[in-house]
Amino acid sequence: MHVPSLIEKKREGGILEDAEIRQLIAGYTSGEVPDYQMSAMAMAIFFQGMSPVETASLTRAMMESGEVLSFPESAPRIVDKHSTGGIGDKVSLVLAPLLACDNVWVPMISGRGLGITGGTLDKLESIPGFSVNLTTEETMLQLEEIGVVMIGQTADICPADKKLYALRDVSGTVPSQPLIVASIMSKKLAESLDALVLDVKFGAGAFMKTKEDAESLANAMCDVGREMGVDTKACLNPMDEPLGHAVGNALEVVEAIATLRGGGPADLRELVLDLSEQIAHVDRSQLETWLDDGTAFSVWEKLVAAQGGNPEQLDQFGEVHPANCIKEIRSDRSGVIRKIDAETVGRSSLLLGAGRAKASDEIDFSVGFDQIRKTGEQIGDGESLARVHARTEQEAERAANEFLQGVSIV
Numbered sequence: 001m002h003v004p005s006l007i008e009k010k011r012e013g014g015i016l017e018d019a020e021i022r023q024l025i026a027g028y029t030s031g032e033v034p035d036y037q038m039s040a041m042a043m044a045i046f047f048q049g050m051s052p053v054e055t056a057s058l059t060r061a062m063m064e065s066g067e068v069l070s071f072p073e074s075a076p077r078i079v080d081k082h083s084t085g086g087i088g089d090k091v092s093l094v095l096a097p098l099l100a101c102d103n104v105w106v107p108m109i110s111g112r113g114l115g116i117t118g119g120t121l122d123k124l125e126s127i128p129g130f131s132v133n134l135t136t137e138e139t140m141l142q143l144e145e146i147g148v149v150m151i152g153q154t155a156d157i158c159p160a161d162k163k164l165y166a167l168r169d170v171s172g173t174v175p176s177q178p179l180i181v182a183s184i185m186s187k188k189l190a191e192s193l194d195a196l197v198l199d200v201k202f203g204a205g206a207f208m209k210t211k212e213d214a215e216s217l218a219n220a221m222c223d224v225g226r227e228m229g230v231d232t233k234a235c236l237n238p239m240d241e242p243l244g245h246a247v248g249n250a251l252e253v254v255e256a257i258a259t260l261r262g263g264g265p266a267d268l269r270e271l272v273l274d275l276s277e278q279i280a281h282v283d284r285s286q287l288e289t290w291l292d293d294g295t296a297f298s299v300w301e302k303l304v305a306a307q308g309g310n311p312e313q314l315d316q317f318g319e320v321h322p323a324n325c326i327k328e329i330r331s332d333r334s335g336v337i338r339k340i341d342a343e344t345v346g347r348s349s350l351l352l353g354a355g356r357a358k359a360s361d362e363i364d365f366s367v368g369f370d371q372i373r374k375t376g377e378q379i380g381d382g383e384s385l386a387r388v389h390a391r392t393e394q395e396a397e398r399a400a401n402e403f404l405q406g407v408s409i410v
Contacts, residue, residue: 001027003037010044018057025061029160035167042164042173050178055220056227058178062186065160067136069107069192076147077104079279082188083199084207084217085117087342087349088242088372091199092120092150093256094264094272094291097299100147101290102280107143107191108150109157113355113363116205116346118249121152126250126321126365129308146302158186181220185228195231195279198222199271203240205342211236233278237271241340241375244268248354248368248389250321255370257314260300262292267374321366323389327396329369334381335409337373344406345369348399352390367391369403379409 001023010016016024024041027033050058071078081095096106110132113119121132132152134142142149153162161183168174188196198221201207202214218234225232244265246255258264259272269291277284290296301311313320349355353364372386373379385407390396 003027003033003041007037007040007044010041010048013048015051016054016057018053021054021057022061025058025065025160028163029065038164038167039171039173042168042171042176042179045178046173046176052220052223052227055178055181056224058182059185059189059224060228062158062160062164062182063190066158066190067154067156068190069136069139071105071140071192075105075143077194077281078192079104079106079195079197080108080188080191080193081197081199081275081279082184084184084201084214086201086239086243087116087118087205087346088244088247088252089118089201089239090123090244090246090252090256091268091272091275093123093253093300094259094268094296095276096148096150097260097303098272098276098287098290098296099280100299100303101295102282102287104147104279104281105143106148107139108148109153109187109191110150111153112359114359115357116343116350116355117207118247118252118349118355120150122363122365123249123252123256124150124307125363126253127304127309127317128313128320129310130304131308134307142306146299146306148299148303150303150307153187157190161186177217177220180217181224185221185224189225189228189230193230196225196233197275197278198232198234199275200234200236201239202236203238203342204344205242205346206239231279235274235278239342242342242345242369242372243271245372245374246368246370247345247349247372248352248366248370249363250317250365251368251370251389254318257297257300257317260291260297261294323366323391325390325393325396327388327390327393327400328384329386329388329400329403331379331381331383331385331407331409333409335379337375337377337379337385337407338410339406339408340372340375340385341406345372345403348388348402351402352388352395352399364391369399
């Protein structure tokens with residue numbers, strides 16, 4: 001393999017063969033292909049794009065760079081969901097145990113938050129004792145026992161993606177659609193899924209700002225999934241305001257628990273049901289029943305216990321991580337809420353310590369916002385728009401002022 005020739009080929013708009021892509025990824029994973037050559041290839045892909053067949057080849061090569069889960073022939077249908085990220089997005093915490101009620105297996109491999117978008121693993125780790133680091137043997141045993149596991153990506157899963165993702169971050173190629181698709185889909189397809197539903201966000205608090213861009217990404221991911229034999233569906237969802245009423249790790253767990261008990265915010269419940277019915281055997285009414293009658297919550301309790309948490313703490317989870325300072329954010333006028341900007345709320349939450357500006361940052365589980373009002377609601381002068389949970393009065397005041405920058409009332 002002569003890597004400069006491959007770079008030139010893609011730079012000039014050529015189509016890379018499956019064997020060429022496989023060799024390139026294998027060489028990069030082993031260290032034979034240096035970062036500077038892979039950076040040049042990533043930039044060539046950024047400008048020239050990739051065909052659906054090329055993107056599928058890249059996804060498959062990245063997936064096969066490491067361990068791929070293998071299930072016994074007797075296993076039920078294997079399903080999962082992926083979200084492109086949003087503000088207040090705690091869907092996975094509800095959806096995974098709900099789907100496990102349907103006699104399917106949900107081997108959910110999730111990520112951590114970076115920047116303004118929160119991560120499922122951080123939310124799970126706000127549950128004291130909860131471990132997201134399980135061996136393959138432990139993962140399989142838990143799937144056999146309760147049908148669901150929620151873990152992080154191990155070093156053995158898609159090592160090519162780990163290297164390439166870090167490279168894209170420092171080479172200005174993060175927005176490349178083929179590279180986004182291959183990164184997302186290689187990790188999910190390493191779960192050996194039968195079906196996958198994609199929650200593709202667009203708007204102020206999403207990576208894709210327009211519906212058109214989100215639709216393009218969704219179509220590309222579905223094409224790759226189907227090319228690789230996985231029943232792949234996508235739902236486009238706006239992310240202009242936070243999902244639900246809470247943003248912040250422990251605060252979002254509280255909201256997820258309420259939803260698993262048949263309550264919770266209406267928009268969160270509807271989105272969970274919209275996504276679940278795409279890959280479930282049963283219809284929406286049965287999924288609703290499992291949320292309302294305690295079946296889904298029972299699976300959630302088993303999941304928490306199986307991964308080291310204490311289910312008895314779930315009843316009063318709001319008291320597990322009390323913030324030092326809780327402050328009301330009040331409206332200075334009466335009217336109708338026209339905007340609560342998701343990106344602004346995400347940035348405010350990040351400054352409080354609920355997220356990471358860089359991968360090495362520590363997370364504060366207690367901080368964030370809750371009781372966030374929704375757009376379209378009537379509000380009076382002096383009424384609460386939200387509550388901020390902070391470490392100090394000064395940080396609460398700063399976050400409240402920033403939150404208000406994203407609010408429009410007319």
